[in-house]
Amino acid sequence: MNISDVAEVSGLPPKTIRYYEDIGLVRPARSSNGYRVFQANDLHKLTFLSRSRALGFSIEDCRTLLALYEDEGRASSEVREIAQRHLAEIARKIADLQSMQDTLTHLIKTCAGNDRPDCPILDDLSRT
Amino acid sequence: MNISDVAEVSGLPPKTIRYYEDIGLVRPARSSNGYRVFQANDLHKLTFLSRSRALGFSIEDCRTLLALYEDEGRASSEVREIAQRHLAEIARKIADLQSMQDTLTHLIKTCAGNDRPDCPILDDLSRT
DNA sequence: CCTTGACCTTCCAGCAACTAGAACCTTTAT
DNA sequence: ATAAAGGTTCTAGTTGCTGGAAGGTCAAGG
Structure with a gap:
């Protein structure tokens, strides 16, 4: 082939x-x-x-x-351990992304999204 | 500074x-x-x-x-659009990861994880 | 036999977003 | 005077490919 x-x-x-x-x-x-x-x-x-x-x-x-x-x-335990570690990493990534998702969803909800300049999203990003 | x-x-x-x-x-x-x-x-x-x-x-x-x-x-709409696009991308990534998570969780459950060589995880990975 | 087009080959460069490390200079404290 | 703790630039490496250039090979059609 x-x-x-x-x-x-x-x-x-x-x-x-x-x-x-x-x-x-x-x-x-x-x-x-x-x-x-x-x-x-x-x-x-x-x-x-x-x-x-x-x-x-x-x-x-x-x-x-x-x-x-x-x-x-x-030993199947070796395979399982690799998979388990990877699964933990995936769970961590999902958690990170969900935290971003929550924040962004909230911000987008509060932003008018019109032609005016006031923007809660920018306000949040620049908050100290 | x-x-x-x-x-x-x-x-x-x-x-x-x-x-x-x-x-x-x-x-x-x-x-x-x-x-x-x-x-x-x-x-x-x-x-x-x-x-x-x-x-x-x-x-x-x-x-x-x-x-x-x-x-x-x-215009706040410009900001909102960027955030919205990003949010959609995040949702896509979460979905991808969750699909992996589901598969892996299932596979790990079915693998004995002992010193024997038979392993449903490897079986799945090599399935055609 | 020749050409065309679809394969195949290698090699080099680039993507994202940093990070490590080397070699060196400046400032500060002892 | 010197040593530590900062600062600087530069190159190269990370992950996992992907695009493109330059060129060799092969099968089919005229």
């Missing part, structure tokens, strides 16, 4: 796949003309990466998860 | 303040020794930036908001 086929199946852009090779996440073989040749195993890895990234795991987490995925002797 | 005093009052690290000068958000005067000298107006701007950034506005949004803040003839 050539890169654009793999891109279609895995859901990752060709550029991203090349980048993943650059940083050592996959090592596709090369044919005599220099083209990358992807085997079933490469495709599995890329699909795995695509899904892991979609769940928000960092590249370094993905690297670790991929190694565990390939390690038949892994 | 020197940079570290301004940093303390505004809540922004000195490095960030220098960076904001680099990209033209503030233009503090210089004293004869080359040190930046911050006036009340600079401080107001930096506080404004600190708070805007804390609400998640992009630097470019901050630039626009700052210009509106300084423009006595602004």
Whole structure:
């Protein structure tokens, strides 16, 4: 399989796949003309990466998860711990965003949004 | 005021303040020794930036908001529109994160997290 | 056989918003 | 006099790609 086929199946852009090779996440073989040749195993890895990234795991987490995925002797607790840490991080981000959301919602409600200059949003942003 | 005093009052690290000068958000005067000298107006701007950034506005949004803040003839609708767009973006991000959160929570629940290798998390990540 | 177009390759640059660190200068206190 | 604590500039690194240029390869049509 050539890169654009793999891109279609895995859901990752060709550029991203090349980048993943650059940083050592996959090592596709090369044919005599220099083209990358992807085997079933490469495709599995890329699909795995695509899904892991979609769940928000960092590249370094993905690297670790991929190694565990390939390690038949892994302990599921290792995987679970990574997922748990990531989940905690997500919860933190959601909380941050919700706090912004609350503040902004309130400010927007109190702002007339007309052609006059008085603006509670700016007032809040400049409050000391 | 020197940079570290301004940093303390505004809540922004000195490095960030220098960076904001680099990209033209503030233009503090210089004293004869080359040190930046911050006036009340600079401080107001930096506080404004600190708070805007804390609400998640992009630097470019901050630039626009700052210009509106300084423009006595602004229309509050301009401010409101920027805030509204930003709020929509925040809502989108929260939705994305919550979707990840839901998936991960479920997966973590179903994973034993022991020393055995079978792991529903990896199973899910590698599902085609 | 030649050309065209769709592939593929590498490499370099840039995005956001800082941050770390090096090398150096100035001020302040002892 | 000197040492610590500030200030300065500069370069480069972070994360995870993405765009574009310059060029090689391959399959189909005239």
